[in-house]
Amino acid sequence: MLSQINLFLLPILLIGLAIIQAEENASLTQKLTVTLPSGDRMPVIGFGTYRLRGDSKVKQALDNALGVGYRLFDTAEVYENEESIGKALKELLPKHNLTRKDIFITSKVASRPESSGANSYESLRHSLTRLDTSYVDLYLIHSPEYFSHSVANGNFNFSKIRDETWKQLAKAQKDGLTRNIGVSNFHINHLAELLSNDHGVKPAVNQVQWNPEHHRDNLLEFCRSHNIALQAYFSLGGDRNKINLLENAVVKKVAEKLGKTPGQVLLRWAVQQNVLVIPKSLNRVHMIENLDLNFKISDEDMKNLSNLQNS
Ligand SMILES: *[C@@H]1O[C@H](CO)[C@@H](O)[C@H](O)[C@H]1NC(C)=O
Ligand SMILES: *[C@@H]1O[C@H](CO)[C@@H](O)[C@H](O)[C@H]1NC(C)=O
Numbered sequence: 001m002l003s004q005i006n007l008f009l010l011p012i013l014l015i016g017l018a019i020i021q022a023e024e025n026a027s028l029t030q031k032l033t034v035t036l037p038s039g040d041r042m043p044v045i046g047f048g049t050y051r052l053r054g055d056s057k058v059k060q061a062l063d064n065a066l067g068v069g070y071r072l073f074d075t076a077e078v079y080e081n082e083e084s085i086g087k088a089l090k091e092l093l094p095k096h097n098l099t100r101k102d103i104f105i106t107s108k109v110a111s112r113p114e115s116s117g118a119n120s121y122e123s124l125r126h127s128l129t130r131l132d133t134s135y136v137d138l139y140l141i142h143s144p145e146y147f148s149h150s151v152a153n154g155n156f157n158f159s160k161i162r163d164e165t166w167k168q169l170a171k172a173q174k175d176g177l178t179r180n181i182g183v184s185n186f187h188i189n190h191l192a193e194l195l196s197n198d199h200g201v202k203p204a205v206n207q208v209q210w211n212p213e214h215h216r217d218n219l220l221e222f223c224r225s226h227n228i229a230l231q232a233y234f235s236l237g238g239d240r241n242k243i244n245l246l247e248n249a250v251v252k253k254v255a256e257k258l259g260k261t262p263g264q265v266l267l268r269w270a271v272q273q274n275v276l277v278i279p280k281s282l283n284r285v286h287m288i289e290n291l292d293l294n295f296k297i298s299d300e301d302m303k304n305l306s307n308l309q310n311s
């Protein structure tokens with residue numbers, strides 16, 4: 001329960017892991033990073049690419065995103081945009097005076113029989129080919145079980161499949177195909193199981209749905225206590241949200257009070273709990289707003305927002 005967490009501790013660094021470094025106010029939160037167990041720095045605010053497809057659309061979005069300061073790009077095998085991202089970056093990095101090492105690329109192994117398990121190492125190699133890069137910064141198991149649409153109701157031992165997938169990812173990290181490995185959509189039991197047989201590498205990140213309507217505060221506590229960075233998707237509301245968060249009265253009231261947009265409030269709500277975010281926008285103004293989270297939501301308003309889960 002969020003109400004049980006000492007809210008005064010929340011803005012403080014993630015124990016042992018997150019050295020959040022605010023550099024400057026103006027370009028402020030775009031430069032916030034957490035330090036992963038590998039020593040790599042991962043941007044707190046990244047750019048999500050779910051449902052962003054097509055060479056020209058991807059290139060335009062990434063051009064704007066790089067221009068306003070995004071350095072993390074989150075993709076996945078199943079987003080079917082890795083090739084477009086690879087092509088775009090090839091052209092855009094020099095344009096923005098950047099090199100590969102200035103950006104952080106996340107991808108994910110698809111949770112389906114042909115991609116995960118024993119095929120995971122090869123899946124990563126295919127992603128690298130599509131992304132036209134020799135490594136990704138972070139590679140995640142997309143889901144603890146197969147995507148429901150990818151298989152008929154088979155009788156799978158997912159515990160075994162997760163273990164095999166993780167073993168392959170750990171090998172890929174040792175071989176330099178990815179700098180860090182992690183998971184997505186994992187619950188505490190999945191994480192505990194993985195930690196009990198981690199093949200020498202602990203997960204650096206768990207990416208989950210995280211917004212005022214959907215948040216598992218005990219998962220955040222668990223991740224914090226195991227130095228696993230929690231990263232949010234659907235911060236502004238997702239497919240399964242019943243509440244339209246951007247139009248919600250509580251969100252809007254907090255936004256008005258702070259002179260911010262509802263979107264900024266929703267992102268700040270996550271970041272203020274040391275949860276990383278990956279908003280997507282095609283609109284340059286929104287892209288900039290989403291990077292500008294240098295304000296504080298009061299403890300009371302944090303609680304009111306979190307309580308939307310119970311409404
Ligand atoms: C930094 O942010 C504060 C409050 O958000 C603002 O008052 C101040 O003008 C900003 N400073 C710069 C240099 O942007
Ligand atoms: C890139 O660097 C060159 C030379 O240092 C400079 O002239 C140019 O304005 C820079 N472009 C960008 C987008 O920063």
Ligand SMILES: *[C@@H]1O[C@H](CO)[C@@H](O)[C@H](O)[C@H]1NC(C)=O
Pocket residue numbers: 157159160161163
């Ligand atoms: C699933 O696989 C694990 C090994 O990863 C094994 O310990 C467990 O007994 C298996 N479960 C079933 C139901 O076969």
Ligand SMILES: *[C@@H]1O[C@H](CO)[C@@H](O)[C@H](O)[C@H]1NC(C)=O
Pocket residue numbers: 250253254300301304
């Ligand atoms: C938060 O909740 C309190 C009562 O629980 C209420 O007085 C206050 O107006 C709420 N704030 C917002 C921004 O909705």
